[in-house]
Amino acid sequence: MFFSRGTKAELAKLKSNVAAQQKSLLASLLASAWVVEARDPYTGGHLWRVAMLSGKLARALGLSESEANRIAMAGFLHDLGKIGVPDAILRKPDKLTDDEFAVIKTHPNIGARLIASHPFSPLVMNAVLGHHETPNGRGYPQGLSDAQIALDAKIVGVCDAFDAMTSSRPYRRGMPIEKALQIIASELGQQFDRRCGEALIALQGTGELEHIVGHSDEGIPLAQCLMCGPTLVQVRGSHAGGHLACPNCTADYVWESDAAGHLAAKPTGNKASADALAPVADVVQIEDLATRWVSALEVLQAP
Template sequence: MNHATDLLRSLYTMAMMVEARDAYTGGHLWRVSQFSRCVAEAMALDEVSVARIELGGFLHDLGKVGIPDAVLNKRDRLTDEEYEVIKTHPQVGADLLHGHPLAALALDAVLLHHEMPDGRGYPQGLRGAQIPLVARIVGVTDALDAMTSSRPYRAGMPLARALAIIEDNMGSQFDAEVGRVVLQLGQSGVLEHIVGHSEAGIPLQACGLCGPIIAVPRRVADGGEIYCPSCTMTYAVSRRGVALTLAATGITAPVVARQPVPDTDLIDDMVRAAYRALPQPPAVPKRGLLARLLG
């Protein structure tokens, strides 16, 4: 493609490799990015802003690369000390982005998505309008996905319940303007195709032996194999039209199952969508193009 798309692809790939370490959140980045895009479009933002917000939604957890596996994949609730470790990930993500030519496109989402309107968030304790819009949007959509996704210690809650919690906490934990848009989208059914999916049309699966969710990439065809990222059980994939089922083979594959593999098809889709929406003068030097992207 070109230098700009290569740079975008490097960002998406980094984020997906980080997500691959977490056995319980497959597809989280895609869902947050799509929720965020829907919100940005509903707010009638320009297409460049929509693209940046979608990108920020996908990259927001980049700093979890610095969280130890014992904390990231813990099957029980976190202790206070472990939660303090988790709270380092926005700054770690910002540090990781430092020096990347496209860092400015996603920095606010990565660093500030856990800030809250009432100032109780982290890492900077910003309040209200001090928090950039992209971070306010990703803050709500990240929480929405966390509430509607299953964890080892609890099942994901229905969308209606998650929306009610957002409504009850608007102005304190969640930005009120963004919260109202999320409520409207959720109540109108716009978000249903995203909740519980790892990409468009592909619902999340669950390991029948140990519980963690399994995101099945589209490249895995009927009769192919997929692995539980936790217990490493091998599953045979059955595709019948839009129906998707997994059958345990009884064979574990520790080395293959725990090897992080980015979903290149999904990354290519995300890169194409972002690139089409970003400003691209037809004939400028690479340096000039990057300046326009970051402007």
């Protein structure tokens, strides 16, 4: 089949426009997930960390760059369903009751329903729905066994659990990387897929994990609230003199810059303003991630 030069140019322009629209749509979806995450004061940066870990683990398993990007994207979106979990449960500082945990266990199904009609649903549905399924069949929401669980869900599931173990909560400090990996090793074939778990454990000592654990972005560790611990998220647009709030105790902090230009959060002794407490997505980070993951969307354009 032959096309005129004008037709080829028009097709190229159309393809470029479609790609730009898809990237914009992806960015809006990532922003929604970011705001959902912000409801829990102790999960700042969780989606970024799970996404980065999932991408690295996918590459370690030999998947293509496009597939690794798709799974990283799914890692960022895996907790969308927590929008349906009440704040009283999501933000509870103590151990959950059985009834409260039953509510938490609804979030994969809620996320699946939210994403079902979205054009990117085929790319992330397995991870959104299945990241709490376990090889021994005791996971949720469907109680699937090993062979029934999609690889995407296995990857995101072990990365999600690893980040939960190495992150601080009101009732405990985050575990050292070594201890978290020892727990994963003890649960291979039971709570965690053996191949995925072994590949994650093999990253120990490479420096790949240390640059993610305790961070909310590339090279940006979580900042410490004097009362609550690592709850302060520095976004890429943060600057000296800018204010931020601890989402847990609502204390007001201001960014101060040292001689090297590094920012540190300093308490003002005041309560944060309503504006500072309002969740606002890190648009710079999201634009960067959307640009990085746009290759994963190309499969949607395939005939």
